[in-house]
Amino acid sequence: MNKLIIIVGAPRSGTNMLRDVLTSLEGVSTWPCDEINPIWKHGNLDVPHDELLPEHARPEVVSFLRRNFAHAAEEFGCDVLVEKTCATSMRVAFAAKTFPEAEFVFIHRDGFDAAASTMKRWNAPFDLAYTLRKVRYVPVADLPMQILAFLRTRLGKILSGQAGSTEADLKVATWWGPRPHDFRQLQESCTLEEVALTQWERCASLTLDQLAAVAPEKVHRVAYEDFVQEPEAELRRLLDELGLEDRYAAESVATVSAGSIGKSLTQYPPAERERLADMVGPTMQRLGYPEDGLA
Template sequence: MLRDVLTTFEGVDTWPCDEINYIWRHGNVRYPSDEIPADQASPAVKKYIRGRFEHIAKQTAAEVVVEKTCANSLRVPFVDAVVPEAKYLFIYRDGIDATGSAKLRWTAKLDIPYILEKVRFVPKMDLPYYALRYFWARFYRFFSKEKRLAFWGPALDDMQDILQKHDLDEVCALQWQKCVEQSENAFSTMPEGKVLRIRYEDFVRAPKEELKRILDFMGREVSDESISSAVSGVSAKSLGKGRQSLGEAKVKQLEELVGDTLRRYDYL
């Protein structure tokens, strides 16, 4: 949502797909999780990823390239080693609502147009590896009691252990917790002016005011009329839907599981 809002402005653009995890993982494609450490950002890896940024910037004539890959929340120091000049928008939301949304993706049916959008940006030499993983994930869903994929979303270091010990709701909540905590740990060490924290609920309730704050952080001067137009489709109607879909008993269970992080961000 935020990426799509930002890229309505002149000089701000992004890739024509949802995210580019394949590009970020090139050179580390067989690393067992998305928690790739900064020392894995070799000169060759940096050159490749930065080359992709330079290509999209040239292709779209962008002064600012916006990039939103969920798994980057687990490897901020790695990202910063690759693009040290980057600024970060740390947008977070109620972890229970996020759990409800993530569960839908874990159990989603095949979406061919979505896949074709992303596959265009898979490095050619990595295609066989990802093709096998993708077919395994789909095959697993066919036989799964929870009708879930074998894997989805940011891959944690101990993902297989988590999948064996927890049900899908708990897995989603733990993914949210780890992503938020890992990001916060990295951002807390960065100098002032490099990170802007954005509460999702605040953004959807007061999008014009929040977007103005974001644009100021980015150093972009935009008219009030353009800001109003950019957020015309932003709505707060999704707030609480995740909690409602999970039910009171499950919400209470998840609040106990990830309560420390919920409290840290005033969601509990």
Template sequence: MALSVVQVRRSMAELKPPILVIGGTRSGTSMLARVLGNAPGLVCWYEPNTLWRIGHAYRSSERATVADARPWVKRRIRREFLKFQESHGGLRVVEKSPPNALRISFVHAILPEAKIVHIYRDGRAMLRSQMDRYEHFVSYDIKKGAHREHVLERLRITPWWEWPAYAGRFVDGLSRRLLGRKVGWFGIRHPGWKADRRTLDRVQVIAKQWAVALEHSLPELESLPRESWLNLRYEDVVTDPDRWFREICRFCEVEPGEEFFKDVRERVHAGSLHKWKDELTPEELGLAMPIMEPMLRRLGYLQEPVAAAV
């Protein structure tokens, strides 16, 4: 049903500026959003992925641009943010969806008042983490209340005419769970992901997911007004969480109090920073590094030439 002019103006006027945590898969977005969402006055909305695909749900990749932010799409997404805010007592929304790394300009066009907190991580650590997810991740178990509610919420926020776009993915996930098979795809769907899945090794696909997300997100961030975004290095945040969460709160105009920072110090740690060095094989690094090296070097993770794989 179309929104009235009064309803649209109400949404535009009353929605508190959301805080959008953005970063590629396994880059620290879950940690950041969940910790920040515990601050007084804030609430975390965890991966309402179908919401951000409204208007282009039938597209193969999750990439979107300003051109996709048509008026009706903007109204619909903003309305859902306002609904979530109101259903949680008017708390300001902290939202995170990793595919938004492919569509930051689109996201900003929808929510120009939002504060974007972008986080990135050493691609080799992300590779190790995501390979682990392929081994252990299971799709939603609709017998579990929390999983069922999440699926129902996605149905509710998705226009009915876009439901068929997700039918194949839902059936695949359900059949894999019933048959005890591992997940077939995990993470963002970058442009060309289907061809990559057919022609590349899984290690190469994951490496490309990491690199492509940053190739899109970094220049799009820099095209936005400087006061609208903050760019963070995961390793810095977990090494000195007190300092960086204070900076995040300052940027987002949040004053959570010292109890929040006590919680930060207890929950955020740097224990897994270098696990990739022990767990990735030379063969895996040999497949990943030709794809990752340019971005790793750009971000300062590499200073020396990479030795050729033996």
């Protein structure tokens, strides 16, 4: 493995899209499952959230992760390994300490659009094939705890009757995606609408804060809106920054679509946007968006 690229971003911000584009290029690969959070959390399962700190990168944890990533690159036969797990947006400093050679690609999206998509995904129907692909990469020693956590989540959704629900005012019975340190309190006090936006805000703000300590030449920014509107130009720019300009292939972005921009316009009436902007406005502005998401 000559290069490790870690994609960070909040859920539903284009992380999957960007990973798929990059891994369609010659010599670039990733794990054949959506995310590898169980690998990242090995050795720190006693931490109930995803905000791992540099001190959690103990020698045995670093050794495990580096060995696992090196094995993956060898198994996939690639010289550029791409990793995308949304929860890593909450532990960039931990990832940077573990892999000081890694380059980070931060893809961000309008928080209202991302949260509207997250709400649809939160209580989505169970996908057995997707789950089995992830189970393959759960460390054997962690299987009992991971399976128990999974069963608790599934049972919670079934008993609550929330499976498939996307109601904005719903008090969520279980958590989905990256977990901030106070996710249990958020779950108890916030509606699904508020939880989804808060999750986006925490992922984005923590990423911005922690990337500030990473060498600038190892940090690359991608605005989802720019990428889907000008995919060929944005891919060329990113590959040039990564030193992979010779891997460019136009067909890699052939299916990229801008159709999801502004999807939240029907989700949040103006008065609701104004109220919720108090929660996410500063981070929206840090990323270059209007605080209410309306241009």
